[in-house]
Amino acid sequence: MTTNPIILQRADPQILLHSDNRYYFIASVPEYDRIELRRADSITELATTADIVTVWHKPDSGPASDLIWAPEIHHIFGHWVIYFAAAPNREIFNDAFQHRMYALTCHDEDPISGKWTFAGQVDSGIDTFCLDATVFTHQQQHYYVWAQKHPVHKGNSCLYIATLADATTLNSQPVMISRPEFEWEIKGFWVNEGPAVIIRNGKIFISYSASATDERYCLGLLWAGEHENLLDPKAWHKGPRPVFASRPEADIYGPGHNSFTRDREHTKDYLVYHARNYTDIQGDPLWDPNRHTCVQTFHWDEQGFPVFGEPQPEMNDD
Structure with missing residues (x-):
């Protein structure tokens, strides 16, 4: 079995199994100054023998010149796109949290x-x-889902959905589908994100992901029927409890900001997430570099819902 974490100091991880049957990995780097991309023939090789390139480095000034967060790579509308959050230079604006969403295309x-x-x-x-x-794409329609601060509702971020006209242009009005409301979503910060x-x-x-980015960080779950109008907030249901959370006995804390991938035979589903192995964080958790990429299998219950279980010290790739 492969031991978790599989990649050190890579937060907000995404692993994409593309149609070329290779894995692409992208995540936040601790310096928050660039976007790296890796490719390998297996998930475990992403940490060892992967091709690694820096596809973009932040400029010194401008609206996307600081705090490069949470990139994701997708192949949509016939080409590659990387979505990421960025802020203006803090030294100029004196405010670290003015992020907006941006894109790279290839x-x-x-x-x-x-x-x-x-x-x-x-x-x-x-x-x-x-x-x-x-x-994501469903019934030949491309959808864009993201986190954003609501102009009125209390909280740092809510979840929104819209359709896309192309990879970088929304084709519908944003619709809020979830906001922080449960006790486990508002610890430290009122957050629905990732x-x-x-x-x-x-x-x-x-x-x-919900709550502050320390050991209180955890995963929640929304769902809608495949024939529902996904732009109708009433189509979406929220579980009342977290579905994945810290496991102190295994020294795995704050699991969150996940993605999903599969094995090359499409017989196993994998949960990809980041976590720390300690709680004694000095200062703001965002500046602690030790959020590591972890991967583990998960299964489905009789009602067709994902069961993530608890954070595991192994990837379970045997």
């Missing part, structure tokens, strides 16, 4: 050797702090 077949171009802001139409975008989508068993599931 029209070459190979995203490792191909040319990446800064495509500008992905404008939600709401001029507030936002981050953590992902995309959405990740998996479609199975007649449902669209969205996992998300």
